[in-house]
Amino acid sequence: MRFLAGLLLALVCLSFAPPAGADQIRIVAVVNDEVITQAELDRALAPLYMQLHASEADPEKIHQETERLRRFVLDQLIQERLLLQEARNPSPIEFGKGKIGTPEPVTVSTEEVDEALAEMRGQFSDPQQFQQGLAQQGMTLDDLRSRLRDQLTIDKLIGRQVRSRVSVSPSEITAIYEQHRDQFVVPQAIEVSTILIRSKDTLDQFRAKALAEDLRNRILQGEDFAELARRFSDGPSAPQGGRAGLVEKGKVVPEIEEVLFSLQAGEISPVIKTETGYHIFRADSIRPSRQAPLEEVQGIIRNRLYREKTAQRLQSWIQELKADAYISIK
16 A cells, blocks of 8 residues: 655644634635645644754754754645546546546555555554544544544545556666666675674773684684684674674775774784774675666666656646646635
């Protein structure tokens, strides 16, 4: 079940404030023959304002961000209203060869709402937690079902009007691959085994370092790395004899990476100190960097292009809906 989070307000972020006075029923926008009230806008803004005040202390920045959020959220509500109107009363479209027709309205069955509701319930550890979540948002189960129906309706509409009309050709995939070959390089990687000796405090560092140096010397003299790792290592790979798997270049802290990627296969690193403790690494095998062939990455490229083209087509279509609608912001 796919919702376009970038376009629509996330359902869980729509808190439901209790009814208030006249200011709450003030109209903030008119969209064709429907209105958006201050209360609706406040409900959508409430969780965002809470996040803002929790993360920002500068009054001037709060004021600026408050205004930006208000404009953004109001625009999202207008878009949502336009899409729901379009779902109920679809505009005529061209079916090909100059034929014009009007699609059927988008409908969502009770079973589909039930399925979405069950999926949402499943995200809570128990039914009581779900009910408490509703109560905290000031929502009833009927409120939630209504919101789910709206979101499912919009998702179906976007599927029919946008996603079904987006395609990615093999030539487009090839063009992206050739233009951005540097983005499709598999980095060098090393299969490593490691021993970690943790140090609890400054005084313990002497013991930890001495033990690590002693273990390294024993390994260099021929003792089994895996056996020493199982006996002495404090790292999570100790039960596996220190085998930590494949480490890609650029994915570890610099002080380790510099040493690790200078090793030859089978070589033992010097003792390396980090905030965690003292490390010894063995380079079990080395995988050189390589250019990934098109066949290996074409699925990634296809998905990226599909998302980009879908977003572009969606925004273009919404702009058309706005241009054809009567919209007044108060």
